[in-house]
Structures are given as C-alpha cells and as structure tokens.
Amino acid sequence: MKLAIVGCGSRHSMFSDSVTDDYPDKHEIVAVCDNNPHRLSLAAQAASREGTNGVAAYDAADFDAMIAEQKPDTVVVTTPDFLHASYIVRAFEAGCDVICEKPMTIDLASLKQITDAQKRTGRQVRVTFNYRYSPARTQVKDIIASGQIGEVTAVDFRWHLDRVHGADYFRRWHRQKENSGGLLVHKSTHHFDLLNWWLGAVPSQVTASGRRAFYRPETALSMGLAQRGARCATCEVADRCDFELNLDEDAQLHALYREAEHEDGYYRDLCVFDEEIGIEDTMQAHIRYGSGATVNYTLTAYSPWEGLEIKFQGTKGDLTHKHVEVHGVFGGERAHAGKDAVWTELHIAGQPPQKIDVPTAEGHHGGADPVMLGYIFDPDNMEPDQYNRASDHVAGGWSILTGIAANMSIETGSTVDIPTMLKGRGITLS
Ligand SMILES: NC(=O)c1ccc[n+]([C@@H]2O[C@H](COP(=O)([O-])OP(=O)(O)OC[C@H]3O[C@@H](n4cnc5c(N)ncnc54)[C@H](O)[C@@H]3O)[C@@H](O)[C@H]2O)c1
The missing domain is CATH 3.30.360.10 (Dihydrodipicolinate Reductase; domain 2)
Structure with missing residues (x-):
C-alpha cells in the first residue's frame, strides 16, 4: 500500500512507526499532512527512509493536491475528531480507502456525509478499534x-x-x-x-x-488553587497542583507540542479546571x-x-x-x-x-495495538479473523x-x- 497520513500528532506515530519499522517491504508512506509546520516536519523526518529524498510534506490546505500528486491508495486520518469526516469524504472522492482513528466522526450530519460518500464511491474506511x-x-x-x-x-x-x-x-x-x-x-x-x-x-x-x-473551578478552589493560571506553563500554583502537565520535562511532549505551539496556538497544557470546558x-x-x-x-x-x-x-x-x-x-x-x-x-x-x-500479549493497549496493526498491514500472515474485528x-x-x-x-x-x-x-x- 502507498499511504498518506493526515494529522501528525501523537497518535499518528503508531501507524507511521508500524509501516516504517515493521512493514517496510510491504508498504510505504508517501506523504504526511498537517496544519502545523513543526509537527509536519517531525513526521516527515520520522517517516523518511535512509537513502531516499524523504517523505513529501503538505500543509492541510494542500490535502487534495497531496492526493493528486502522491497518489496514495490509503489515507490514514489521525486529526482531531471533528475533522475526520471531511478527510474521509475527500479521500473517498479521490479514489482512496481510509484508515481512521476513532471516533469515525462526532455528529449525525457528518455521519451522513460519510455514509453517502461511501455509497457513492464504494471506498472503504477502517475504523481502528484497537x-x-x-x-x-x-x-x-x-x-x-x-x-x-x-x-x-x-x-x-x-x-x-x-x-x-x-x-x-x-x-x-x-x-x-x-x-x-x-x-x-x-x-x-x-x-x-x-x-x-x-x-x-x-x-x-x-x-x-x-x-x-x-474538572471545574470550584474543585480548584477547594484544593487551594485560587491563583491558578490559564495553562500549566504559566501557572503560579502549578507546583502545588496534582494535575500539572509540565511540557518541558518530557522530551516527546516538548518536541511535539511545546516547540510547535507558536505556530498555531495549540496549548497542550490548558488548566483542567477552566470554566470554559464544555x-x-x-x-x-x-x-x-x-x-x-x-x-x-x-x-x-x-x-x-x-x-x-x-x-x-x-x-x-x-x-x-x-x-x-x-x-x-x-x-x-x-x-x-x-x-x-x-x-x-x-x-x-x-x-x-x-x-x-x-x-x-505484549504491546500498547494490553497487547491490542500490534495485533490490530498485523491485521491491517500484514493480513496474509495472520490467522483468519473468526471474531470479525475489522x-x-x-x-x-x-x-x-x-x-x-x-x-x-x-x-x-x-x-x-x-x-x-x-x-x-x-x-x-x-
Ligand atoms: N485508539 C486509540 O487508542 C487512540 C489513542 C489516541 C488518539 N486517538 C485518536 O487519534 C486522533 C488524534 O489524536 P492525537 O492524540 O494524536 O491528537 P493530537 O492533537 O496530538 O494530534 C492531532 C494532529 O492533527 C493536526 N491537525 C489539526 N488540525 C488539522 C487540520 N485541519 N488538518 C490536518 N491536521 C490537523 C494537529 O496539528 C496535530 O498534529 C484522535 O481522533 C483521537 O481520538 C486514538
């Protein structure tokens, strides 16, 4: 399979690493796509094979051009949930199948768009219920x-x-x-x-x-955190808060989110007690x-x-x-x-x-992820799936x-x- 991945945050690595590390002779990542240039560049580097010109990287605005130019068979969708439907439908219309992270989508209007596009095009989406x-x-x-x-x-x-x-x-x-x-x-x-x-x-x-x-302001008050800030990085009481997420302490979080936040204002460490949570x-x-x-x-x-x-x-x-x-x-x-x-x-x-x-079994999510990836990327070498898990x-x-x-x-x-x-x-x- 030739694969393109859209949405290059933490979850996309499972698919990217699996293709590049475990199934390099069977499949190839031909392009990655994201609206954040920093994460996009990290993803392109990670998916690139030695001795090649690397993997093509596309801004989200150029998703359709990516499909036209790189001609993937399958698009892997690992964006935030509300964006899944639009990418699934556009991939279907361009003749691609889709591997999509859960949830497939979040509301009835977009569910209808997916089911209509599926009927129209006959393309398939595989939702990865690990x-x-x-x-x-x-x-x-x-x-x-x-x-x-x-x-x-x-x-x-x-x-x-x-x-x-x-x-x-x-x-x-x-x-x-x-x-x-x-x-x-x-x-x-x-x-x-x-x-x-x-x-x-x-x-x-x-x-x-x-x-x-x-997760509301009253809980923060009851914990003596009245001076809490909008996010952990700038919060005066972070060192007293059991819910602190320090993006600078973890190399992966730092690379993926902290160094990328100036590009799009995506803060990974907003206060869990915010009034505005919906x-x-x-x-x-x-x-x-x-x-x-x-x-x-x-x-x-x-x-x-x-x-x-x-x-x-x-x-x-x-x-x-x-x-x-x-x-x-x-x-x-x-x-x-x-x-x-x-x-x-x-x-x-x-x-x-x-x-x-x-x-x-060994591996993430109680050993589920490697088995699922085996059925996605190497089904011929797996037992026939009597449980109908796809x-x-x-x-x-x-x-x-x-x-x-x-x-x-x-x-x-x-x-x-x-x-x-x-x-x-x-x-x-x-
Ligand atoms: N099955 C599981 O166990 C599991 C685990 C984690 C995440 N997920 C799913 O994976 C998906 C991604 O989650 P995550 O934790 O990686 O999120 P994330 O925020 O780390 O990554 C999302 C990526 O999408 C990018 N993005 C945002 N808007 C975009 C746009 N318009 N076009 C293209 N890219 C855009 C972001 O820049 C970011 O790189 C979610 O749907 C989530 O539910 C599933």
Whole structure:
C-alpha cells in the first residue's frame, strides 16, 4: 500500500512507526499532512527512509493536491475528531480507502456525509478499534458467542478513567463537544463498539444524564488553587497542583507540542479546571438493544483507578470481566497505581463460579495495538479473523450513535430512539 497520513500528532506515530519499522517491504508512506509546520516536519523526518529524498510534506490546505500528486491508495486520518469526516469524504472522492482513528466522526450530519460518500464511491474506511484486539476482550467475545451464559439479557458496564488519563481530556481540544463530541462520543465510542460487537446487536434507545462534577473551578478552589493560571506553563500554583502537565520535562511532549505551539496556538497544557470546558466528566446511560438486552453504563473521568468492570447477565449464567489498566498518559500524579490486572469469571447457574485464565500479549493497549496493526498491514500472515474485528463505516457509525443519542438525552431529558433519529436524518447504516 502507498499511504498518506493526515494529522501528525501523537497518535499518528503508531501507524507511521508500524509501516516504517515493521512493514517496510510491504508498504510505504508517501506523504504526511498537517496544519502545523513543526509537527509536519517531525513526521516527515520520522517517516523518511535512509537513502531516499524523504517523505513529501503538505500543509492541510494542500490535502487534495497531496492526493493528486502522491497518489496514495490509503489515507490514514489521525486529526482531531471533528475533522475526520471531511478527510474521509475527500479521500473517498479521490479514489482512496481510509484508515481512521476513532471516533469515525462526532455528529449525525457528518455521519451522513460519510455514509453517502461511501455509497457513492464504494471506498472503504477502517475504523481502528484497537480494544477489540486485546486478547482479554476477544476472550469475552468468545465466551458470549459460545452460548455458555445463554441469551444476554442485562449488562452493567462501568469504565473508570483515573485522574491522570481522565484529566488529559480536559487540557486540549477534547474539552469542547464541537471538537470531540464529548467523552460519550470521543471515549465511549470504544466502549459502545465493544458492547455492539460483544452482543452482536445494535442499540435502539438511550436515556442518559451527565454533568461536569470535578474538572471545574470550584474543585480548584477547594484544593487551594485560587491563583491558578490559564495553562500549566504559566501557572503560579502549578507546583502545588496534582494535575500539572509540565511540557518541558518530557522530551516527546516538548518536541511535539511545546516547540510547535507558536505556530498555531495549540496549548497542550490548558488548566483542567477552566470554566470554559464544555464536556462532562460524569456520565450514565441506560441503553436498550435491538436484541432485547439492556445496559447500564457509567463513565467517570476522575476515578481513583483506571479500567473497566462489566457483568453480562445471561439466561444460563453470568460473565464478569474486570481490567485494572495503567496507561502511560502524561502529567498529574498517579499515586498508588497498581499493576495491570485482568480477571474474568464465568458463573453458570447450578455450578460454582469458575475463574477463567486470561491470555495476555505484549504491546500498547494490553497487547491490542500490534495485533490490530498485523491485521491491517500484514493480513496474509495472520490467522483468519473468526471474531470479525475489522470495523468499517457501519461499525464506526453504530459505535457513535449511542453517544450522540446520550448527548441528546442529556440536553433534552428525554429518551432518544435511534431508528427515529436516523430516519429523521436520512441515514442508513448497512
Ligand atoms: N485508539 C486509540 O487508542 C487512540 C489513542 C489516541 C488518539 N486517538 C485518536 O487519534 C486522533 C488524534 O489524536 P492525537 O492524540 O494524536 O491528537 P493530537 O492533537 O496530538 O494530534 C492531532 C494532529 O492533527 C493536526 N491537525 C489539526 N488540525 C488539522 C487540520 N485541519 N488538518 C490536518 N491536521 C490537523 C494537529 O496539528 C496535530 O498534529 C484522535 O481522533 C483521537 O481520538 C486514538
């Protein structure tokens, strides 16, 4: 494949490094594109191979020219979320397939643009839901699909973001719904995708509530941080704040963001307690599935630990899965962080509970990223994927609809019916 990457921030490196380090004989990055000249230049250097003229670098304004001139087969989209749809559609129209980071997009209007363009052009977008590929999550899929717990009727699903990882969404572009769709889209797209995939079903109705309970000025005051500044770099009380992100202390953050900020005013270390933040940090949703299953879902972004807990109640028994995760996100204090720990328990009615041995794998996101990259860049050398983990625009679409409906429900206080919502916008997801 000839690939072009648009959006050269932290996430793009996973794709760029994978192509240049792991699959150099199979694929080639022919161009990179970003609106920030500094990050663009770093990305071009990183993707360039020794003994060549390097990789072509294009300003965001020249994205279409990049495709016309460099003729990639596939465009990798790793920009902020609200820009995904425009790049997907333009890549489709130019005859390219797309690999897109999650969430595929953030609202109904842009979802319709993607589905219409997909139908018109026949091109494909692969949404990189890395969580599906973690061995522990694949095992859950396996157990449910085996029918051991019968028909899944009710699910309790809680996702905890700790004060290091969770805080990071309140520092930069994610903090406004118009950029990220809020955490119910930006973050929960992973969780709702897992649910849809595990249950083999799609959501039909959502009732939700949400608010910003922690990352707000009152919390800073209660911590004695009344003199807090707009960003950590210039904050008088940063040295007393558990949420400080010091961009000068980490070489990677410094190179990628601090040295680039004069170009576009993108500050990576905005105060997590700002009044102007527009997203929630405490969210709960009740979701009805087309299959009849119902789900209670909770997401918090300031928990004392990081990870997920889920219980599937089935007609023959229940399945419980818990994962304590330790993510390498920068900034803040992660006191008393344990080690990664996973456990899964199967309890069939009439039998004692049974602890299940959970397989592990090396690599980011619990070993998920390398497996996913193998299926993307070297599918011929992977086992046939009996779990159907590759996600297209349909799975990408369904994974954001619960969050979009939940956001509407938070705004209106009413239950949102997803088929009605889709019909009203003329969106067909199949
Ligand atoms: N699957 C995962 O686990 C995972 C993890 C991290 C990020 N992501 C996703 O990856 C994407 C990027 O996140 P990130 O953390 O790298 O963000 P980032 O802010 O570090 O990088 C975004 C890049 O896009 C560039 N950009 C901004 N406007 C642009 C435009 N108009 N045209 C082209 N480039 C533009 C920025 O300059 C920056 O270099 C997001 O969609 C995020 O949800 C996924």
